[in-house]
Amino acid sequence: MPGEMPEKINFSEGAVYHVAVTATNETQKARRACLSHYGTSCVVCGFDFKAKYGPMAEGFIHVHHIRMLSTIGKEYFVNPVHDPPVCPNCHAVIHLKTPPWSVDELKACHHTKAN
Numbered sequence: 001m002p003g004e005m006p007e008k009i010n011f012s013e014g015a016v017y018h019v020a021v022t023a024t025n026e027t028q029k030a031r032r033a034c035l036s037h038y039g040t041s042c043v044v045c046g047f048d049f050k051a052k053y054g055p056m057a058e059g060f061i062h063v064h065h066i067r068m069l070s071t072i073g074k075e076y077f078v079n080p081v082h083d084p085p086v087c088p089n090c091h092a093v094i095h096l097k098t099p100p101w102s103v104d105e106l107k108a109c110h111h112t113k114a115n
Contacts, residue, residue, distance in 0.1 A: 033080035034063050042087035044094075044106050049087075061085040064094060064103065
């Protein structure tokens with residue numbers, strides 16, 4: 001039956017690995033400018049973490065880079081209004097294909113499913 005697993009299957013978890021992330025003051029300035037323009041709700045589905053979880057989640061949102069940073073390979077200048085805030089779920093769905101879905105494509109899909 002779907003969902004049933006044999007009793008003797010074991011999966012290993014908990015291996016530790018390190019991920020290096022470089023964040024600059026400029027990154028935070030761009031984020032603040034983006035959120036100042038758009039607010040902290042997802043531009044695709046409208047989800048607001050503060051409304052759902054209260055003050056502890058205030059300001060939590062991803063900023064989706066329209067231009068994929070992994071393909072640039074060098075420093076470049078961002079326009080904070082060009083990169084919109086999206087919830088982690090919508091952000092993951094945007095990146096389900098390469099190149100990623102556009103925000104407008106995902107909005108159209110979301111609004112079609114919501115109605």
